[in-house]
Amino acid sequence: MPATRLDGKKIAAEIRSEVAADVESFVAAGNAPPQLAAILVGDDPASQVYVRNKERACEKAGIASRLDRLPASTTQAELLAKVAELNADPAASGILVQLPLPSPEAGGTGIDERAVLDAIDPIKDVDAFSPVNVGLLMQGRPRFLPCTPHGIVQLLSRTNISTSGKHVVVVGRSDIVGKPMAMMLAQKDSTCGPETANATVTLAHSRTQDLAEVCRSADILIAAVGRPEMIRGEMIREGAVVIDVGINRVDDRLVGDVAFAEAENVASAITPVPGGVGPLTIAMLLHNTLMAAKMQAAGN
Numbered sequence: 001m002p003a004t005r006l007d008g009k010k011i012a013a014e015i016r017s018e019v020a021a022d023v024e025s026f027v028a029a030g031n032a033p034p035q036l037a038a039i040l041v042g043d044d045p046a047s048q049v050y051v052r053n054k055e056r057a058c059e060k061a062g063i064a065s066r067l068d069r070l071p072a073s074t075t076q077a078e079l080l081a082k083v084a085e086l087n088a089d090p091a092a093s094g095i096l097v098q099l100p101l102p103s104p105e106a107g108g109t110g111i112d113e114r115a116v117l118d119a120i121d122p123i124k125d126v127d128a129f130s131p132v133n134v135g136l137l138m139q140g141r142p143r144f145l146p147c148t149p150h151g152i153v154q155l156l157s158r159t160n161i162s163t164s165g166k167h168v169v170v171v172g173r174s175d176i177v178g179k180p181m182a183m184m185l186a187q188k189d190s191t192c193g194p195e196t197a198n199a200t201v202t203l204a205h206s207r208t209q210d211l212a213e214v215c216r217s218a219d220i221l222i223a224a225v226g227r228p229e230m231i232r233g234e235m236i237r238e239g240a241v242v243i244d245v246g247i248n249r250v251d252d253r254l255v256g257d258v259a260f261a262e263a264e265n266v267a268s269a270i271t272p273v274p275g276g277v278g279p280l281t282i283a284m285l286l287h288n289t290l291m292a293a294k295m296q297a298a299g300n
């Protein structure tokens with residue numbers, strides 16, 4: 001029997017309508033609408049698509065959005081000045097600097113990404129990239145949760161897939177997806193409760209020996225690598241749950257990190273690409289923007 005498709009798009013729509021209702025009561029209570037302030041440096045086509053999708057999603061949820069487009073030639077000092085301006089602007093509830101920043105080959109000026117992310121006021125850090133927010137997550141008392149891993153926890157919770165006591169293998173250890181994902185699922189509790197925490201987690205990467213065997217030992221396999229279809233059917237245990245985070249453009253087509261057609265015949269449930277994790281990332285960004293506005297309104 002082919003695997004159940006986990007409909008990220010549908011669950012994201014549910015979350016977005018919950019956020020929209022919550023925004024409505026926040027505004028009805030006399031608050032200014034939350035605002036997401038995005039900064040886009042350069043003209044990377046993929047980044048343009050994401051930023052446009054985020055703007056549209058904000059609008060539908062009653063969240064204001066502001067986009068500062070800066071040329072690829074922007075210097076680190078100029079970008080830091082823009083971040084400082086948004087930190088000081090009470091209308092900007094959440095700040096997001098779209099990654100990656102342009103490489104020198106793409107006309108970039110070699111900006112230190114870390115320095116820029118560190119400059120964002122932690123109370124406006126809707127990506128949850130700042131050291132304060134990463135530290136709070138690590139200690140099991142999160143403020144903002146990183147959007148992609150949080151979206152995955154929501155997906156698991158809302159489809160009644162328990163991670164408690166299970167072996168979860170996360171492939172990829174980036175600061176944006178793999179590392180926080182592993183940390184969240186290893187905690188005693190999650191925003192959705194202990195059933196979507198308490199996993200036994202393996203964090204795999206490019207130096208992992210015998211990746212196929214490690215993957216086959218997973219009850220739940222989460223791929224966040226950025227290599228089209230690298231997770232093959234034979235790397236998946238019969239009946240495993242497969243979460244595909246990868247977004248790869250191949251000849252104008254969008255493919256994940258998992259060879260979907262093969263995986264579908266082995267897994268019990270799987271997220272498609274597109275329509276899986278991507279839409280959830282945006283839904284959780286809206287959630288974080290509202291949360292930021294609420295914290296700022298409460299003077300935290």
Ligand SMILES: NC(=O)C1=CN([C@@H]2O[C@H](COP(=O)(O)OP(=O)(O)OC[C@H]3O[C@@H](n4cnc5c(N)ncnc54)[C@H](OP(=O)(O)O)[C@@H]3O)[C@@H](O)[C@H]2O)C=CC1
Binds near residue numbers: 248279
């Ligand atoms: N759906 C969504 O909302 C989002 C999707 N993405 C997508 O997810 C994917 C991953 O993104 P991101 O986490 O930023 O990626 P990074 O490029 O930052 O990290 C990739 C990770 O994969 C590991 N890796 C690379 N090659 C292999 C290999 N052959 N075997 C095992 N591990 C390997 C790397 O290992 P090492 O550390 O050793 O180099 C690294 O840890 C991309 O396709 C990206 O577009 C990203 C964010 C959100």
Ligand SMILES: Nc1nc(=O)c2c([nH]1)NC[C@@H]1CN(c3ccc(C(=O)N[C@@H](CCC(=O)O)C(=O)O)cc3)C=[N+]21
Binds near residue numbers: 147278
């Ligand atoms: N500061 C920052 N924060 C991010 O969260 C961030 C970032 N930079 N840089 C790039 C990655 C990637 N990312 C995605 C968001 C939505 C989809 C998404 O909506 N995907 C749709 C399809 C979109 C399409 O058609 O291209 C889907 O999978 O169905 C994908 C990927 C956020 N990222």
